[in-house]
Amino acid sequence: MPPLRRVLLLATASALVLAGCTPGPPDEIESAAEAVRALPGVADVAVTRTFGPEPVQGNFGQRSETRPSTVQVEVALAGALDPEGAGEAAGTAHRLLAGAARDVDENITVTSDFVGPGLTVSAGPDTAADVVVDAVEDGYGLLAAGATTVGLGLGADGGSDPLAATAHVAAASPDDLVDIAEAADELDRRVELEAPGARYRSAARVPDIDTVRLLVAAAGRPGVQDATYLAQERRLTLQSDAEPGAQSLADLRRWLEAQDFATADNPLAYTVLDAGYTETTGWVSGAEPAPRPTEPAGGATPWPDDDAAPNCTGQDLEVTLGVVDSAAGTRGVSVRARNVSGRPCAVESVPDLVFENEAGQPQGNVTVQPSDPGVVPTRVVVPDGEAVLAPLLWHTMSTANDPDTTTTIQVTPVPDADPVPLDATTDGTRATGLDILDGAEVRVGPWTQGD
Known part of the structure; x- marks a missing residue:
């Protein structure tokens, strides 16, 4: 923010406070902001305060709680800094701001954004300073590798895991994604990658460079308008502009199945969508997954087997x-x-x-598929009092126009059992239902030993 604009904003805020209007940021934060502004490597600091809803009336006509507010501190880092210099400046600034935040009223939430050319790193007062340093350094490193923007939202858990934050990275071209992935791998940083026509979604992992290369190559195939890789499903989805039945679609599928990439032990599914959004699915390299049994969640020790144990009935299971x-x-x-x-x-x-809306009607056109095609149901002997689980996974769907969300899931746990209705809301209303809507695709896994 230009100095003149900052002076005008501060003057305006001071005038409002003197006039009895909305109070400005706490003195502790203002003092810390001035100290941060003087640090080497800091170009400017802006402090804003926003307020939540008005407090409710108490039983005797008096306000029973104070009005919560959020103080947002934006620290602009100098553009000419190298990664280490930017990290050092951000870490020192965060220590000053976090220390001041601990002294303010508990009804005030303080957050900090550290910004540079193309970079935004957000942190709370409980985020460890070394996590801020690592995030800013990594952000500058990813920008140097070809990213146009890098965003990281850091947790407020004290920073026990520096990799807990995933960097959301954008690039100008899919061709830049490989260099960025290589930089992320070297930094040991989890990233999600995006460029026009190509997206790599893998929030829980450092990127696999060979998979990024395959994604980029697929995005460049004739007629491909969009290529997306979802690590959680291990699936590559390609949107083509070709009409149904076009030769280019067959050529694209042959190209996918000819790649020297996947194996039966490490398969990669693909989905090709034509211009009419008709799906064709298959396996990259032609490598279908080898059947494998379910495994206990979290790597737990398997429960004892018992050939004499009867099959669970619906009445046996809660x-x-x-x-x-x-x-x-x-x-x-x-x-x-x-x-x-x-x-x-x-x-x-x-x-x-069965996914039902608030009126008790099944959602239309819901496709249920295996969560992992290679996993087959395995006999699990469940000790008394223990639980098995079945995972569900689906893509987020828009609820902007107040659609009929899923408020109840009818679950038939085992063959011949009666369905069990499960409330899928947080407060019993449609507004808090699941965004499993008409046309959803839900992936469901077999029962497996719980953790």
Whole structure:
């Protein structure tokens, strides 16, 4: 922010405070901001304060709680800094701001953004300073490798895991993504990559460079308008402008299946969409996944097998829904089934699911597919009191026009059991239902030992 604009903003804020209007940032934050502004490598600092809803009235007509507010501090780093210099400046600034934030009223939330040309790193007062330093250094390194923008949102858990934050990286061309991926691999930084017509979604991992190369090559094939790789599904999706039945679609599929890339033990699925959005699926390198049994969640020790254990019935199982998790344009949740029979019993199936809206009507055109085509249902003997789980995964869908969300999931846990209705909302209303809407594709896994 230019100095003159900052002076005018501060003067205006001061005038409003004197006039009895909205108060400005706390003195502790203003003082820390002035100290940060004087640091080498810092170009400017801007402080803004926003307020939440008005407090509610108490039982006796008095306000029962104070109005919460957020103080946002934006630290502009000098553009000519190298990664180490930028990291050092950001780390020192964060220590000053975090120290001041701990002294302000508990009803005030303080956040900090460290920005440079193309870079934004967001942190809370509890984020460790060394995590801020690493994030800023890595951001400058990714920009030097060809990124146009880099964004990182850091957790406020004290920074126990410097890799907990995923960098969201944009590039001007798909051809730049390989160099950026190589830089991320060298930095050991998790990234999501995006360029016009190409996206690499892998929030939980450092990028696989060979997969990025395949993505870039696929994005450059004739007629391909968009190429997306989803690591969580291990799937490459290509949108073509070719009409249904066109020779170029067959050529594209042959090219995918001719790549020397995937194996049965490490398969990669592909989906090709024509101009009419008709799907054709297959396997890169022609390598279909080798069938493999389910494995205990979290690498736990398998429960004992028992050939004499009977199959679980519906009455043997208490079925519940886990907490929804979101990442990289997908959502996931687990259906859980706890053995309440008083003895061991066995399951070996995929639960049957029906997704219903608030009126109790099934969502239309929902496609249910295996969460991992290579995994086959395995007989699991469930000890009394223990639970098995079945994972669900789907792509986020827009709820902007208030559609009929999924408020109930009817779960038939084992064959011949009665369906169990599970509330899929957080407060019983459609507004908090799941965005599994008409036309959704849901991937469901077989029952496996819970963690």
